[in-house]
Amino acid sequence: MLKTFFLLVVLSLFSNAFGELEQAKASEKQEVLGAFSQLKFHQRIDLSNSSPPFLKAKQVREDLEATHWLLKQNYARYHLLKESGTDWDRVFQKLEKRLLSNPNPPLTHHFQQKLMKALDFTEDPFLKSDLFLQKRHYLRQVEPKAAFYSGVKLVLQQGRHRVLPNLNHPEVANHFMLNCLQKGQMMFPIIGDRVDEPRFMLGRLASFNEKPLDCLFENELGTPIRLQLPLALNQGVRNKSKKPLYRFIEGHIPYLIWYREGDDEERSTRRFMKLARQLRRSSTLVLDVRGNHSGSFKFIEKWLKELTRATWENVIVREKQSIPILLGLINRNDWDLKFSPNPLVSREMLDQHQMQLKALLSHFEENEISEKWIETKFLFKGHQDAPAWKKRLIVVANEHCGDGCQFLAALAKQEETSHLVGSLTGNFP
Numbered sequence: 001m002l003k004t005f006f007l008l009v010v011l012s013l014f015s016n017a018f019g020e021l022e023q024a025k026a027s028e029k030q031e032v033l034g035a036f037s038q039l040k041f042h043q044r045i046d047l048s049n050s051s052p053p054f055l056k057a058k059q060v061r062e063d064l065e066a067t068h069w070l071l072k073q074n075y076a077r078y079h080l081l082k083e084s085g086t087d088w089d090r091v092f093q094k095l096e097k098r099l100l101s102n103p104n105p106p107l108t109h110h111f112q113q114k115l116m117k118a119l120d121f122t123e124d125p126f127l128k129s130d131l132f133l134q135k136r137h138y139l140r141q142v143e144p145k146a147a148f149y150s151g152v153k154l155v156l157q158q159g160r161h162r163v164l165p166n167l168n169h170p171e172v173a174n175h176f177m178l179n180c181l182q183k184g185q186m187m188f189p190i191i192g193d194r195v196d197e198p199r200f201m202l203g204r205l206a207s208f209n210e211k212p213l214d215c216l217f218e219n220e221l222g223t224p225i226r227l228q229l230p231l232a233l234n235q236g237v238r239n240k241s242k243k244p245l246y247r248f249i250e251g252h253i254p255y256l257i258w259y260r261e262g263d264d265e266e267r268s269t270r271r272f273m274k275l276a277r278q279l280r281r282s283s284t285l286v287l288d289v290r291g292n293h294s295g296s297f298k299f300i301e302k303w304l305k306e307l308t309r310a311t312w313e314n315v316i317v318r319e320k321q322s323i324p325i326l327l328g329l330i331n332r333n334d335w336d337l338k339f340s341p342n343p344l345v346s347r348e349m350l351d352q353h354q355m356q357l358k359a360l361l362s363h364f365e366e367n368e369i370s371e372k373w374i375e376t377k378f379l380f381k382g383h384q385d386a387p388a389w390k391k392r393l394i395v396v397a398n399e400h401c402g403d404g405c406q407f408l409a410a411l412a413k414q415e416e417t418s419h420l421v422g423s424l425t426g427n428f429p
Contacts, residue, residue, distance in 0.1 A: 054105040064092050067115065074325060077122065091118060147188060148231035149203040150213055152177075154187065156198045161187070163217065164199070172227055175217035177202070185213055204231060234422075236398030239291035246272050254279055257288040261295050261404075276306035284392040287408055290422065295404035322371035326361045330354065393418040 055063065068088065071078050082088060095118045099106050106114075151168040154161040154177060165173040187200035204213065213229040239259045245268040249255040256279075262269040279285060289295065333354045364372070395412035397405055397420070412420040 054107050055111050056105050057100055060099050060106065060111065061096060063111070064096050064115075068092050070328075073320075074328060081122065086121075091121075094118075147186075147203060148206055148210075148233050149188070149201050150229040150231055152202040152229060153190065154200045154202060156200070161200070169227065169229070172217045172225060175219050175225065178216040178218055178224070180213050180215040182211065182213060185215075202229070206231075234398070236400050236422075237291045238293055238400040241294070245269065246275075248275060253284045253286060254282050255286045255288065258292055258295060258300070258404075260292060261402075262299055273303060273306050276303050277309075279307060280309075283390060284394070286394045286396065288396045289401065289405040289408055290396055290398045291400045292405045293400045293402040295402050297403040297407050300404035300407060320371060320373055321360070321364075323361065323364050323369075326357055326364065330357050330361065333357065390417070394421060395419070396421045398422050 071088070078088070095114065099111065099114065151166065152172070153164040153166060155164055156162075161177045163169070163172045163175050163177065182204075184204050184206070186203055186205055188203055190199040190201055202213070202215070204210070210231070212231060214226065215229055216224055216226050218224045241260060243259040245262050245266065246259060247257040249257075256275070262272060333350055336350055337354070363369070393408075393412050393415060395408045395418070397409050401409065409420050412418040
């Protein structure tokens with residue numbers, strides 16, 4: 001009787017395993033049908049979390065090839081990293097060799113983890129939330145992350161991180177940080193007064209507020225102290241429409257706060273444009289756009305034109321739009337709308353952007369447009385006989401960032417001498 005029962009259990013397990021294997025084969029056949037082609041990227045992402053349990057060698061190669069193609073076509077920093085010496089072909093070749101060196105096929109979520117680890121050199125947390133490869137990967141691996149801060153500021157002195165005195169954690173003031181038990185802690189750069197002493201804010205990138213950081217410190221005598229550091233998310237303030245247009249603080253380094261969109265009939269708009277001409281000689285300029293959700297690209301472009309007229313000129317660039325690119329943008333919005341309880345961008349902006357993308361996608365599909373190059377006005381191309389650009393821009397932003405604010409943030413990331421403060425890819429605010 002016992003043998004019969006054992007035999008039935010074995011047959012049942014074998015039947016279930018065989019069924020899962022057949023289902024995985026059917027899923028694989030549907031996924032790789034037609035080989036690697038442009039049509040492969042015209043599919044919407046299936047958010048039902050249906051993934052094969054493992055990937056065969058052919059699937060691994062196809063996914064790596066798809067990743068490389070997506071980064072080359074859509075990732076803004078791809079060519080910048082390539083020009084600075086990154087060999088993208090070698091990055092994916094080394095990863096493929098590591099994945100296929102094991103005779104056992106890699107599990108799907110292990111493949112995703114190793115792929116993300118191989119791209120860690122970009123130091124870009126947005127890359128993990130933007131990268132979707134069809135429906136093979138577990139959705140929990142691509143959750144958008146936010147920066148959580150502990151309130152502990154550190155300064156690097158002689159190779160060690162010393163805690164700066166503060167009211168939140170006076171018990172570890174002037175102590176040296178040794179380590180933290182949880183993995184994933186980060187040191188967000190702070191723009192300090194001294195270039196030779198870099199400063200950092202201790203925190204973590206996470207999709208939700210996890211347990212406090214458990215960190216170990218020691219004083220100059222070597223006495224250790226362990227401290228639990230709660231993490232908090234900076235809640236940026238959204239500017240009201242009744243705010244003044246701007247505020248200017250004079251000093252050795254000019255500090256300009258731009259609050260909202262300006263009206264051409266306002267006196268403050270004319271004063272704002274006049275201020276741009278006055279700031280042309282300043283070598284360093286701080287632009288604080290925190291909470292500016294209404295400022296448009298057109299308005300700040302006009303102001304920047306006044307600021308840079310003697311050195312730079314407007315240029316027209318052509319930006320490629322295609323059905324795969326539009327689908328990728330729609331999928332990213334779908335993720336934030338469906339799975340993020342508190343998206344970093346307001347839901348009103350997500351809904352508006354979603355409608356715009358879907359309207360453009362319908363236009364492409366109805367008119368059978370495979371791709372279209374859209375002309376976009378951009379700034380900062382120097383005249384042939386103009387002096388070199390030496391102005392240092394420091395842009396301070398938060399999550400309430402409209403079109404004009406986003407353009408300034410992109411400009412700060414583009415210029416080597418400039419800094420972006422207060423975003424996931426920038427420094428601590």
